[in-house]
Amino acid sequence: xxxxxxxxxxxxxxxxxxxxxxxxxxxxxxxxxxxxxxxxxxxxxxxxxxxxxxxxxxxxxxxxxxxxxxxxxxxxxxxxxxxxxxxxxxxxxxxxxxxxxxxxxxxxxxxxxxxxxxxxxxxxxxxxxxxxxxxxxxxxxxxxxxxxxxxxxxxxxxxxxxxxxxxxxxxxxxxxxxxxxxxxxxxxxxxxxxxxxxxxxxxxxxxxxxxxxxxxxxxxxxxxxxxxxxxxxxxxxxxxxxxxxxxxxxxxxxxxxxxxxxxxxxxxxxxxxxxxxxxxxxxxxxxxxx
Amino acid sequence: xxxxxxxxxxxxxxxxxxxxxxxxxxxxxxxxxxxxxxxxxxxxxxxxxxxxxxxxxxxxxxxxxxxxxxxxxxxxxxxxxxxxxxxxxxxxxxxxxxxxxxxxxxxxxxxxxxxxxxxxxxxxxxxxxxxxxxxxxxxxxxxxxxxxxxxxxxxxxxxxxxxxxxxxxxxxxxxxxxxxxxxxxxxxxxxxxxxxxxxxxxxxxxxxxxxxxxxxxxxxxxxxxxxxxxxxxxxxxxxxxxxxxxxxxxxxxxxxxxxxxxxxxxxxxxxxxxxxxxxxxxxxxxxxxxxxxxxxxxxxxxxxxxxxxxxxxxxxxxxxxxxxxxxxxxxxxxxxxxxxxxxxxxxxxxxxxxxxxxxxxxxxxxxxxxxxxxxxxxxxxxxxxxxxxxxxxxxxxxxxxxxxxxxxxxxxxxxxxxxxxxxxxxxxxxxxxxxxxx
Numbered sequence: 001x002x003x004x005x006x007x008x009x010x011x012x013x014x015x016x017x018x019x020x021x022x023x024x025x026x027x028x029x030x031x032x033x034x035x036x037x038x039x040x041x042x043x044x045x046x047x048x049x050x051x052x053x054x055x056x057x058x059x060x061x062x063x064x065x066x067x068x069x070x071x072x073x074x075x076x077x078x079x080x081x082x083x084x085x086x087x088x089x090x091x092x093x094x095x096x097x098x099x100x101x102x103x104x105x106x107x108x109x110x111x112x113x114x115x116x117x118x119x120x121x122x123x124x125x126x127x128x129x130x131x132x133x134x135x136x137x138x139x140x141x142x143x144x145x146x147x148x149x150x151x152x153x154x155x156x157x158x159x160x161x162x163x164x165x166x167x168x169x170x171x172x173x174x175x176x177x178x179x180x181x182x183x184x185x186x187x188x189x190x191x192x193x194x195x196x197x198x199x200x201x202x203x204x205x206x207x208x209x210x211x212x213x214x215x216x217x218x219x220x221x222x223x224x225x226x227x228x229x230x231x232x233x234x235x236x237x238x239x240x241x242x243x244x245x246x247x248x249x250x251x252x253x254x255x256x257x258x259x260x261x262x263x264x265x266x267x268x269x270x271x272x273x274x275x276x277x278x279x280x281x282x283x284x285x286x287x288x289x290x
Numbered sequence: 291x292x293x294x295x296x297x298x299x300x301x302x303x304x305x306x307x308x309x310x311x312x313x314x315x316x317x318x319x320x321x322x323x324x325x326x327x328x329x330x331x332x333x334x335x336x337x338x339x340x341x342x343x344x345x346x347x348x349x350x351x352x353x354x355x356x357x358x359x360x361x362x363x364x365x366x367x368x369x370x371x372x373x374x375x376x377x378x379x380x381x382x383x384x385x386x387x388x389x390x391x392x393x394x395x396x397x398x399x400x401x402x403x404x405x406x407x408x409x410x411x412x413x414x415x416x417x418x419x420x421x422x423x424x425x426x427x428x429x430x431x432x433x434x435x436x437x438x439x440x441x442x443x444x445x446x447x448x449x450x451x452x453x454x455x456x457x458x459x460x461x462x463x464x465x466x467x468x469x470x471x472x473x474x475x476x477x478x479x480x481x482x483x484x485x486x487x488x489x490x491x492x493x494x495x496x497x498x499x500x501x502x503x504x505x506x507x508x509x510x511x512x513x514x515x516x517x518x519x520x521x522x523x524x525x526x527x528x529x530x531x532x533x534x535x536x537x538x539x540x541x542x543x544x545x546x547x548x549x550x551x552x553x554x555x556x557x558x559x560x561x562x563x564x565x566x567x568x569x570x571x572x573x574x575x576x577x578x579x580x581x582x583x584x585x586x587x588x589x590x591x592x593x594x595x596x597x598x599x600x601x602x603x604x605x606x607x608x609x610x611x612x613x614x615x616x617x618x619x620x621x622x623x624x625x626x627x628x629x630x631x632x633x634x635x636x637x638x639x640x641x642x643x644x645x646x647x648x649x650x651x652x653x654x655x656x657x658x659x660x661x662x663x664x665x666x667x668x669x670x671x672x673x674x675x676x677x678x679x680x681x682x683x684x685x686x687x688x689x690x691x692x693x694x695x696x697x698x699x700x701x702x703x704x705x706x707x708x709x710x711x712x713x714x715x716x717x718x719x720x721x722x723x724x725x726x727x728x
Contacts, residue, residue, distance in 0.1 A: 043562070086428050086552060093425075106562040108424070112553035114367070118408050122692045129691075130678045137677065141670050180621060183682060183697045187628075187704070190678035194671040198639070201667035228642040231588060235581045235638075236631035242577030243627060248569040250357075251620055258628065 003222045004215055007275035014157055014272055021164010024171065031170030033178030036120055038113035039067065040081040042092065043106040049075055050099055058098070062091045072249060076106060084110050123182040130186055131155065134193050142200060146280050151196045154273035158192040159185060161264040162257055169256070180254040188261025195233075195269035199225050203277075214281040222270045233266035294724035301718055305602055308609035310334065311350045350612045355619035355699055358567050360560030361419040366432055366550040368412040373548060382412050384547040389414060389431050391543040396430060407689055414550065424557050426532065433505060434549050435540035439491060440501045450501055453491050456545075459484025461521075463541035465534045468526050474534035475526040478541060485521025493517040509537070570623040577627060578604070585634060589641050595722045596637035603633045603714040610706060622699030629707020632675075636715030639664045657727065661720055668715070672708050679705035 034041055052069040059066050059081070067080040084092060089110070096103050131152060139148035162185060169175035202221035206212070240262065243255035317332045334350060356363055368385055370378050386405050393401045393416065402417040421427050437457030440450045459480050466477040480488055491500070492514050501511040502525055510527040529537065582600065586593035607626065611618060643664045647656035682701035684691040692698075 045561075086425065086432075089425065089555075104559065104561065105422075105557070106559045108555065108557040110555045112367075114411075115365075115554055118411075119692070122408070122690065125690050126681050126692065130681045133677045133681075134674050137670075137673060179692075179697065183621065183700055186678055186682055187700075190675040193674040197671040197674060198667045201670060205663070205666075224646070225642075228638050231584075231638045231642075232632075232635045235584060235634050236628065238580040238584065239574075239577035239627045239631035242573040242580065243570070243624060246569055246573035246576060247624075248566050250566065251570070251624055254621065254624060258624075 001219065001223050003219050003270065004275060004278050007271075007278060010271040010275055014161075014268070018157070018160045018164060021160060021167060024164055024167040028167055028171040030167055030177045031174060033176035033181075034080075034083075034109065034111045035179040036116040036177065038083045038111050038116050040079070040084045040092075040108070040110040042079045042081065042108045042110075043072065043076060044079070044096055045074075045076045045104045045106055046100045047075065047102050048100065050077065052077070055079075055095070055099060058095045059092070062095055064088065064092060064095075083112050085112075119179060119182075123179075126182075126186060127189075130189055134189070138193070138197065138200070141197075142204060146277060147200055150273050150276040150280065151193055151200070153276055154196055154268040155189050155192045157268045157272050158188055158261055158264040162188055162261050165260050166253075166257065169253075175253045175256070180251075181257050184254050184257035184261065187258060188265060191262055192265035192268060195229055195265050196273040198229065199269050199274055203274075215278050218274045218278055222274055226270060229266050229269060233262055236262050294721045297717075297721045298725055301602070301721065305605055308605050311612055312605050312608035315351065350609075352608075352612055353615045353617045354563070354567070355617045355622065356417060356419060356556070357558050357620045358563045358618060358623075359419055360422075360558055360563045361417065362421045362424045362427060363554070363556040364416045364418070364424070364428060364431070364552060365554035366414045366416070367553045368414060369549045369551065370412055378412070381547040382407075382414070385414055385550060388543050388546050389416060392431055392539050393418065395539040395543060396427070406687075413553070420560070421557075422559070424555065426536070428552055428555070430536050430539060432550055432552055433540060434546045435543075436505050436545040437541055438503045439488075440503055441491065441495055442498055442501065450503075452503070453487070455480075455484060455487040455491060457541055458544065459487060460541055463538040465531070465538050466524065468524070473526065474529045474531045475524050476529075476534050476538045476541065477522070477524050480521035480523070482521070485519070488521060488523065489517060489519045504537070504540075566620050567623075570620065570627070574623070574627050574630075578630060581631065581634060585637070591727070592637075592641050592644070592723075595719050595726065596634055596641070598722060599637065599714045599719040600630070600633055602718050603711055604630065606714065607707060607710050610710065611703075616702055616706070617699060618703075619699035621697060622703045625700040625703035626707060629704055629711060633707065633711035633715060636664070636668045636711065637719055639668060640715075640719070653727065657723055661716070665716070668712070672712065675708055676705055679708070 049071075052071070055069055055077075056066045059079075064084070065082040067082075068078075069080070070078045072078050079092075081092070082088075089108070096105075134155070135148045135152050138151050139145050142148070166175055166177060166181065170177065199221050202225055203214075203217045206217050206220055237259055240255045240259040244252055244259060247255055313332075313334050315334055320329050322328070366385075366389075368382055370381060373381050382405050386403055390401070390403045393403065398418050398421060400419055402415075404415050406413045406415060416431055418424075418427060435457065437460070438452050439455040440452050443449050443451050461479045461481045461484070463476055463478045466475050467473065468475045495514045496516055498514060499511045500514050501508045503509070510525045512524075512526065525537070578600075582597045585596050585600075589596065607629075610616070616622070640660050644656055644660035647659045647663075650656070651659070679701045681691065683698050683705065684701075
């Protein structure tokens with residue numbers, strides 16, 4: 001099948017999705033979690049439903065800045081507050097015990113404002129090391145910088161898709177960018193490359209045996225690997241979907257990020273990384289003719 | 291007996307052994323077959339043997355992280371501004387040791403205390419499994435606890451003057467009860483040096499108060515009745531029993547060389563933890579069932595082989611988690627489930643290849659060729675994932691990368707999953723196919 005003749009369509013689809021994401025990022029930015037900006041998340045289980053408005057007021061009276069109080073079902077509430085030190089936590093507990101003496105603390109997470117910038121830096125370092133290592137590995141395995149660069153571009157594509165999706169989810173559903181998200185993003189990078197390598201490997205194998213233009217090789221490899229890419233992606237999506245739906249609130253968005261990354265990664269291998277090789281070849285040929 | 295069959299037997303033995311390790315502590319069995327009623331509990335045997343005079347003991351329980359079992363993760367930043375660079379490392383190590391001693395005296399089982407530094411800032415991370423009252427823990431661990439005995443100045447020089455008798459001169463401290471009013475108090479015993487100092491100080495302050503300061507605040511101010519020799523003293527105050535216990539621990543463990551500040555706290559109650567475990571396990575089973583069903587529907591007989599390989603994968607992985615042991619966190623479970631999804635990848639690659647090759651040659655040859663050809667891409671692709679897992683797990687503890695527990699848990703389970711899936715995807719399913727597909 002002549003997959004590569006539709007490459008403009010693939011690039012348009014990717015372009016539109018990434019544009020939507022970028023627009024959302026420009027308009028709404030991200031919903032940054034406490035890991036990166038500091039703050040407190042406290043979850044309590046009360047004996048009776050509480051009034052979130054009253055509670056907010058009571059906390060304000062104690063000089064605690066409240067971002068939100070949400071019910072998580074079954075008389076449990078998540079308080080999102082400013083970063084609290086030990087003394088601040090005392091004030092919070094006073095309020096909580098004042099409302100319900102038997103309130104149970106399910107979790108308490110407080111991150112000081114100085115920690116966030118550090119985590120951002122560490123995440124960026126991890127990202128650079130991973131991406132750099134992968135680029136080198138592919139360049140070495142395929143003896144070609146073209147393959148390496150195209151694979152990394154596809155990786156960038158998937159990163160942008162996931163980031164854009166989370167800007168949109170953040171605006172509409174409150175999905176947060178936290179440290180778990182950063183790890184999911186890193187994992188997506190390796191997924192993306194995982195799939196790309198499978199297709200590239202096919203191109204390499206046929207090139208050795210039969211030779212031919214990149215265009216034909218790309219078509220052949222895409223045809224041959226499409227079923228496996230799809231089937232493999234489905235099994236991973238099954239597992240992640242189960243986690244998103246049944247896995248509980250603290251891990252839902254983590255699994256969601258992985259799932260979007262998996263789908264985008266599967267798409268980007270035959271429809272971004274491979275067509276890029278063709279584009280690259282065309283440009284190269286044009287220059288040679290001149 | 292042919293070779294693949296023998297290999298399968300070896301694998302079978304391995305799986306049975308791993309299965310014993312992987313199974314839960316107790317499985318209640320209750321069923322009826324016709325007139326036979328079974329109602330008993332199967333208990334997992336733990337390793338407990340004596341070999342050459344050495345006792346080898348290992349219980350095969352999953353080690354759960356703080357977010358699953360409940361517990362507290364505290365991160366303190368050390369204020370090293372007043373310390374020269376060459377003494378910094380010693381000071382931080384000192385903080386760590388004192389904290390460790392305080393935690394141990396407090397009686398927390400299996401605490402984890404480590405230091406980390408990033409761009410000139412120093413942190414001490416304290417992980418306390420199963421602690422509910424973090425407030426008390428933070429107060430206990432994070433206080434500098436510099437104990438000083440002071441003198442009240444004379445009329446010409448009023449005010450409080452610190453003496454050279456400090457917490458460093460204390461040999462031990464313990465909770466006791468004041469004989470006059472029965473209130474909790476802290477008894478201290480000085481070192482020989484300290485005893486001498488104490489004798490001098492009490493000698494020249496007869497009839498005057500002797501304030502005892504903790505981090506600059508007076509905790510007690512007993513009146514000196516006479517010169518005290520023998521090196522024993524008692525701190526009384528308005529203590530509750532817990533406060534007295536804390537103070538005793540802080541004094542015995544010594545003062546922190548530098549002040550610290552709590553910058554991060556993550557506490558998860560046991561209720562939420564066990565809820566997470568239940569939910570993840572359920573999600574895992576549903577996902578697994580869907581994957582198995584999909585493989586069998588799409589690949590038929592081959593799919594059954596990969597389903598068997600996947601079950602083997604699950605058993606081996608669980609057994610390894612227990613043997614290493616891997617501290618399982620919530621993201622760690624996600625990493626495991628993810629690797630289940632990925633474990634069938636090598637099977638799918640091989641099966642697809644097998645379908646192509648079967649057109650060109652006979653089944654047996656096609657199978658071998660498919661395995662051979664698919665291996666190249668499986669290897670190259672998995673190296674990339676392992677690379678990322680390596681960066682996330684940060685096994686070398688590089689200070690410019692993350693070293694937080696949950697993420698590390700995710701990376702480790704993901705990496706283990708990939709390695710084991712290579713074994714089950716290639717070795718196990720290959721031999722199964724050699725024996726059963728003709």
